[in-house]
Amino acid sequence: MPSAKTDFIERIRCLDASIETDAVQNRALTEREHNSIARMLRNGLAVVSFASLEDYIKKRSSEAMEEVSRCTIAFAELPEKLQRAATYEVLSALNYQLSLLDKDDRPAYIQDHALKISSTATPNYELSSHTFAHSQANISNTIIGDILKSFNVEDPWRQMSQISSNLGLTATLSLAEIFKSASLRRHKAAHVAGADTPPTDIKQFVKEAFAIAISFDALLSKAIHKLLENDDDFVRNGVKLNANDIEFRTIKFVDNKWKEYRGSSVRAFRTSNDFDLISREARRRANLSKELLVEFDETGLVRGWECQY
Structure with a gap:
């Protein structure tokens, strides 16, 4: 299912x-x-x-x-x-x-x-x-x-x-x-x-x-x-969760290239012409760092996400 x-x-x-x-x-x-x-x-x-x-x-x-x-x-x-x-x-x-x-x-x-x-x-x-x-x-x-x-x-x-x-x-x-x-x-x-x-x-x-x-x-x-x-x-101990506990990465299509960004940084962490390659590597890094990964398509629309905790 x-x-x-x-x-x-x-x-x-x-x-x-x-x-x-x-x-x-x-x-x-x-x-x-x-x-x-x-x-x-x-x-x-x-x-x-x-x-x-x-x-x-x-x-x-x-x-x-x-x-x-x-x-x-x-x-x-x-x-x-x-x-x-x-x-x-x-x-x-x-x-x-x-x-x-x-x-x-x-x-x-x-x-x-x-x-x-x-x-x-x-x-x-x-x-x-x-x-x-x-x-x-x-x-x-x-x-x-x-x-x-x-x-x-x-x-x-x-x-x-x-x-x-x-x-x-x-x-x-x-x-x-x-x-x-x-x-x-x-x-x-x-x-x-x-x-x-x-x-x-x-x-x-x-x-x-x-x-x-x-x-x-x-x-x-x-x-x-x-x-x-x-x-x-x-x-x-009753510690609450908030937005600061959610670290994240994103993959976006910028200037005709796929770019991986970490957090709110405007500088790309990785750049590639191959979406599958950059996605695979970003997923690995997000998993190791226990991060949320959000992937966007060429138009800027969300294509998927993973909570890599």
């Missing part, structure tokens, strides 16, 4: 290509039928694009529960908010998910997740994949913040915004406000018959969606790595 990240990258890059097609662009005012169709298609893209981001948050959170379940530390040493989420707070998610299932599938579903909740009282615990982001149909900015708070991330949206700014994906805008605006745009496109989503809004959301997904993953993956390593300060 493709990872949450693989699916997300494919969908958002497809969105970027879709908004460039003639079918979603307005023509002269006299071409009313085409423009009406284009408007409907753009509204559909606004709904699907935001749904893709929501789906990523849900699936990445489920993957995180599998990763945490491989920790060697006791359940009682996990962050307190994570403990609460994985025990009694998950019940609201299970109740909601039950309502979506056929009656015949409900007993097996609840038995499986009840066993996982019960396992938290044992040394070999397995956390429910529905611990986070599965208690309702849509995801709010509060839910995303609460997920990261459960992993000892301090002021999550501010840290995400800082990481996004460091990577050059967004300026100084708050990712929380960007997420709220995208959510409202989705709601309007889905429920207001006369809504007209500008193509520029969808084009901008491509970069914003990547910014949210990458910064969320960077912090979540870093926290999980600290749990897997049984980091004493993080596990027992």
Whole structure:
């Protein structure tokens, strides 16, 4: 099964290509039928694009529960908010998910997740994949913040915004406000018959969606790595994660060459005409230094990322 990240990258890059097609662009005012169709298609893209981001948050959170379940530390040493989420707070998610299932599938579903909740009282615990982001149909900015708070991330949206700014994906805008605006745009496109989503809004959301997904993953993956390593300060001394803990490298196409940059430096660390070569070497260096690696394509669009912790 493709990872949450693989699916997300494919969908958002497809969105970027879709908004460039003639079918979603307005023509002269006299071409009313085409423009009406284009408007409907753009509204559909606004709904699907935001749904893709929501789906990523849900699936990445489920993957995180599998990763945490491989920790060697006791359940009682996990962050307190994570403990609460994985025990009694998950019940609201299970109740909601039950309502979506056929009656015949409900007993097996609840038995499986009840066993996982019960396992938290044992040394070999397995956390429910529905611990986070599965208690309702849509995801709010509060839910995303609460997920990261459960992993000892301090002021999550501010840290995400800082990481996004460091990577050059967004300026100084708050990712929380960007997420709220995208959510409202989705709601309007889905429920207001006369809504007209500008193509520029969808084009901008491509970069914003990547910014949210990458910064969320960077912090979540870093926290999980600290749990897997049984980091004493993080596990027992209450040390919080912030954007400064995320060191990174980027690969960009500049002046007709592929260039690797470390951190916010404007000077290239490596230069090559061969993307595969520079990517392979950058991944090795990022892995050794436990860094986030973000790769951009020739147009400046994100092509992928790796949290090499």
